[in-house]
Amino acid sequence: MQSGTADGLYWEVHDGPDAAASVILSAGLGGSAAFWAPQMQALTAGFRVILYDHRGTGRSDRSLKPDHSVAAMAQDIVAVLDATGTDRAHLVGHAAGGNAGLQLALDHPDRLDRLVVVNGWSRPDPHVARCFSARTRLLEAFGPQAYVEAQSLFLYPPDWISENDALLKEQEPHHVAHFPRTDVMLARINALLAFDIGDRLGQIAHPVLVSASADDMLVPPRLALRLAAGLPNATLEVVPWGGHAFTATLPDVFNTQLIAWLSGDV
Known part of the structure; x- marks a missing residue:
């Protein structure tokens, strides 16, 4: 493994x-490369894998540049x-990372091969806005501890939370300790709420796998249907269960789907 900063x-x-072909993985709102741990063994068996922490999160610079946006996230990619030293790569993005991948396809199409968008969207949605408003108010009023404690409600199915409560409680201190600055998190949320490429989807010619979960309470699956319908070369896969983070709750199912798609087998 090689590492560095750019x-x-x-x-x-x-x-x-x-x-091997290169695959770059872009996490969701949390921004940490560690999000993709359940996929690493499957991916490194056949691909050169690039991980990174989003700007403002993890081991990257903990501040954002002025006028942060999804377009800026694509430029970071x-x-x-x-x-x-990667001319082109497949990109796998979850939510915020998937939206950044869509923006990359528009702004720098020559740098992208296949694109996988997991629980992403193409334009603002009232339900997503309400969820982010609740999380924003929680963060502003009570701080990262309360935000992290509530986060599982948006990410995982209820029965999975019940069965993994001890694990979630064990992980929470780590997430709180490494939580982004409040102004950074709010700016990242605002960038996602402003993201709107609904009228430009027809310009994206890349093969795109639109992957979603039917029980995602943060990003409803109808947004994946709308996204896939607007893309000229999309394949839609919706799993029946797993929540917003079904890459973690159903890793074997997602990994099988992912490897087949990236390998061109479907």
């Missing part, structure tokens, strides 16, 4: 087989590709 962005490269 313009304040922490990155890692995990080599795969000789001449370009910076990581440049730093790792």
Whole structure:
């Protein structure tokens, strides 16, 4: 594994087989590369994998540049590709990371091969806005501890939370200790709420896997249907259960789907 920083962005490269295609993974609102731990073994068996922490999170610069936006997040992906000597790559993005991937396809189409958007969207939605408003108010009023304690309600199915309560409680101190600055988190949320490329989806010619969960309470699956319908070359896969973070609750199902898609088998 190689690691480094580029313009304040922490990155890692995990080599795969000789001449393997590159895949860059972009996390959701939390921004940490650690989100993709359930996918790493499956991916590194066949691909060169690039991880990075979003700007403002994890091991990257903990501040944001002025006028933060999803377009800026896409530009950060370009910076990581440049730093790792990667001309083109597949991109797998969860929510915020998937939206950044869509923006990358528009702004820098030559840097992208296949795109996987997990629980992403193409334009503002009232339900998503209400969820983010609740999380914002919680953070502003009570701080990161309360935000982190409530986060599982938005990420996981109720029965999974009940069965994994001890694990969630064990992880919470780590998440609180590494939580982004409040102004950074609010700016990231506002960037997602402002993201709107609904009238430009027809310009994205790349093959796109739109992956979603039927029980996602944060990003309803109808947003995935709308996204897939607007893309010229999309494949839609909706799992029946798993919540917003079904990459973690159903890793074997998602990994099988992911590897098949990236390998061109579907």
